[in-house]
Amino acid sequence: MRLFLSIVLCIFTCSVSLAQTYTLNHYLELAKSNSPLLKDLNNQIASNQIDSMRIKAGYKPQVNLNSSGLYAPVLNGYGYSEAITNEHTLAGLVGVNQAIVSKGNVNAQVEAIMLQSRSLSNSAKISEQDLKKAVTAQYITAYGDQQQYSFNKDVVDLLTKEEEVLKKLTRANVYRQSDYLTFLVTLKQQQLQLSVARSQYKNDYATLNYLAGIADTTTNELTEPDIQKMSMPEANSSIYFQQYKLDSLKIINSKRLVDYAYKPKANVFADGGYNSDFMGQAYKNIGFSAGFSFVLPIYDGGQRKMQHRKLSLEEETRENYKAFFDVQYRQQIAQLNQQILENERLIAQINDQTKYTESLINVDTELLQTGDLKIADLIIAVNNYLSIKNLRAQTVISRLQLINQLNYWNK
Numbered sequence: 124m125r126l127f128l129s130i131v132l133c134i135f136t137c138s139v140s141l142a143q144t145y146t147l148n149h150y151l152e153l154a155k156s157n158s159p160l161l162k163d164l165n166n167q168i169a170s171n172q173i174d175s176m177r178i179k180a181g182y183k184p185q186v187n188l189n190s191s192g193l194y195a196p197v198l199n200g201y202g203y204s205e206a207i208t209n210e211h212t213l214a215g216l217v218g219v220n221q222a223i224v225s226k227g228n229v230n231a232q233v234e235a236i237m238l239q240s241r242s243l244s245n246s247a248k249i250s251e252q253d254l255k256k257a258v259t260a261q262y263i264t265a266y267g268d269q270q271q272y273s274f275n276k277d278v279v280d281l282l283t284k285e286e287e288v289l290k291k292l293t294r295a296n297v298y299r300q301s302d303y304l305t306f307l308v309t310l311k312q313q314q315l316q317l318s319v320a321r322s323q324y325k326n327d328y329a330t331l332n333y334l335a336g337i338a339d340t341t342t343n344e345l346t347e348p349d350i351q352k353m354s355m356p357e358a359n360s361s362i363y364f365q366q367y368k369l370d371s372l373k374i375i376n377s378k379r380l381v382d383y384a385y386k387p388k389a390n391v392f393a394d395g396g397y398n399s400d401f402m403g404q405a406y407k408n409i410g411f412s413a414g415f416s417f418v419l420p421i422y423d424g425g426q427r428k429m430q431h432r433k434l435s436l437e438e439e440t441r442e443n444y445k446a447f448f449d450v451q452y453r454q455q456i457a458q459l460n461q462q463i464l465e466n467e468r469l470i471a472q473i474n475d476q477t478k479y480t481e482s483l484i485n486v487d488t489e490l491l492q493t494g495d496l497k498i499a500d501l502i503i504a505v506n507n508y509l510s511i512k513n514l515r516a517q518t519v520i521s522r523l524q525l526i527n528q529l530n531y532w533n534k
Contacts, residue, residue, distance in 0.1 A: 147262050147348045150335045154258045155251065157336030164247040171240040178232050185220045189394075209400035216396035223389040231379045238376060242369045248362045248534060256531045259350070260524060261331045266345045267520035268324035274512055275317040281484075282310045282505070288492060302498040309502050313509075350526050352463070353533040355456055358449060362534045367445040374438050381430045388418040452532070459529040466522040473515045480508045 155161065195208040203210075286306065293303040328342050358364050392414055399408030483504045 144344045144346055146346045147259060147350075150258050150262055150331060150337075151255055153337060154254055154335040158250075158254055160250055161247055161254070164243050164250065168240050168243050168247075171236050171243070175233050175236040175240075178236065179229065182222055182224055182229055187218050187220075188216075189218055190215045209402060212398075212400045214396070214398040216394045216398060218392065218394035220390065220392045223391065225383070225386065227379075228383040228386065231376060231383060234376050235373070235380065238369055238373050242366065242373075245362055245365050245369065249366075252362070252531055252534055256527060258331070258334050259348070259527045261327065261334050262345065263348055263350075263520055263523045263527065265324065265327040265331045266348060267516060268320065268327050269345055270516055270520075271513070272317070272320040272324050274516065275313065275320045278505070278509065279310070279313050279317050282306075282313055285488065285501075286310055289498075298498065306498050306502065309505065348523060350523050350530070352526055353530045355529075355533055358452060361452075361532070363448070363452065363532065364445070367441060367448075370441050371438065374434050374441070378431060378434050381427060381434070385420045385423075385427055387420075388416075390416045392416075456529065456532060459525055463522060463525045463529065466518055466525065470515065470518050470522065473511060473518060476511050477515060480504070480511050484508050 192211075192213045193208060194211045195203040195205075197203070197205060197210065289298060289303055289306055292298050293300060325342050328345075329340065332339050393411065394413075395411030397409050399405045487501045487504050
C-alpha cells in the first residue's frame with residue numbers, strides 16, 4: 124500500500140512540475156494574442172476594406188428625399204417682398220444624382236486604399252517580428268539566468284559536501300583551522316552568489332511576463348529554447364523590402380490620381396415631386412426636372428506639373444533609402460553569421476577546457492578525503508571551474524541571442 128501511495132504521489136508531483144514548465148512558443152503565442160498593436164493594425168485593415176466599399180458606393184446613383192416649406196405673411200402691407208418669398212411655398216421632391224466618372228478613376232481611388240491596407244499588413248508582419256524578437260531575447264536571458272542559478276546551486280551543494288568532509292578532517296587535525304575557515308569563506312561567497320542568481324532570474328522572468336502581457340508574479344521553470352538558424356529569403360521577397368515596393372506603387376498611383384483630377388467631370392441629376400408657391404392652381408404643381416453639369420479644367424497655374432515633380436522627389440528619396448537599407452541588410456546578416464561561427468568555435472574550445480577542470484575537481488575531491496590536498500589548490504580549482512562554466516553559459520546564451528537576431532530577418 125505504501126509503495127502504491129508513493130507511486131501516485133510521484134506521478135502527481137511530476138504532473139504538477141510539468142504543468143509549471145513553459146516553452147518559448149507558449150510566451151510567443153501569448154504575446155501575439157495580447158498585443159494591442161497587432162489588434163489595432165488588423166482593425167485598420169478591416170476599416171480600409173469598408174472605405175474601399177464606400178468609395179464604390181459613392182459613385183452609384185444617390186437618391187434623396189428633400190422637403191421644405193415657407194410661410195412669410197404680409198400684414199397691412201408690412202412683410203417680406205412677395206416677389207422674393209412668394210409668401211408661402213411647399214416642396215417635396217425625390218432627387219437622383221449620378222456622377223459620371225471613368226472606371227479607371229474609381230479603380231485608382233480603390234487601389235490607393237488597397238495599397239494602404241497592404242502597407243498595414245506588412246507593418247503588422249514587421250511588428251510581429253519585432254515582438255517575437257523581443258520576447259525571444261528576454262526568454263533566452265531568463266533561461267540563461269535559470270541555468271546560472273542551477274549551476275550555482277550544484278556548486279554550492281558540492282562545496283557543502285566538501286565542507287562536511289573538511290570539518291571532520293580539521294577536527295582530526297589533518298587540516299588546520301585556518302584552512303577550514305578559508306574554505307568556509309569560499310562556500311559563503313558561493314551561497315551569496317546563489318542568492319544573487321536567484322534574484323536575477325526572478326526579475327528577468329517577471330520582465331518576460333511583462334513583455335508577453337501576462338499578469339503573474341510566480342516563477343516557473345523554462346525549457347531550453349529550440350532556436351535554430353533559419354534560411355534567409357531573397358531580399359526582394361523580404362517583408363523589410365516590401366514596404367519600399369509598396370511606397371513605389373503608392374507614388375505611381377498618386378500620379379494617376381493627379382492626372383484624373385484634371386480630366387473632365389460630368390454629373391447628371393433629376394428630381395420629381397411637388398413644388399408650389401400656392402399663387403395659382405396649386406394642385407397642378409406636380410412635376411419633375413432634369414439637368415447636367417460639366418467641368419473641364421483648362422489652367423491652374425501649373426499645379427499639375429508641381430504635384431508630379433513633388434511625387435518624383437518622393438520616389439528619389441525612396442530609392443535612396445532603399446539602396447542604403449540594402450547595404451545595411453546584407454552587412455547585418457554577414458556580421459551575425461560571422462559572430463555565430465566564432466561563438467561556435469569558442470564553445471568547442473570551452474568544452475575541451477571544461478573536461479580538464481572537471482577532472483581536476485574530481486581528483487582534488489579524492490585527495491581531500493585522504494588529506495593530501497592543499498585547500499588553496501582546491502579553491503583555485505573551484506574558481507577555475509566556476510570561471511569556465513560561467514564563460515560557457517555566457518557564450519551559449521550569446522550564441523542563442525545572435526541566432527535570434529539573425530532569424531529576425533528571415534521573413
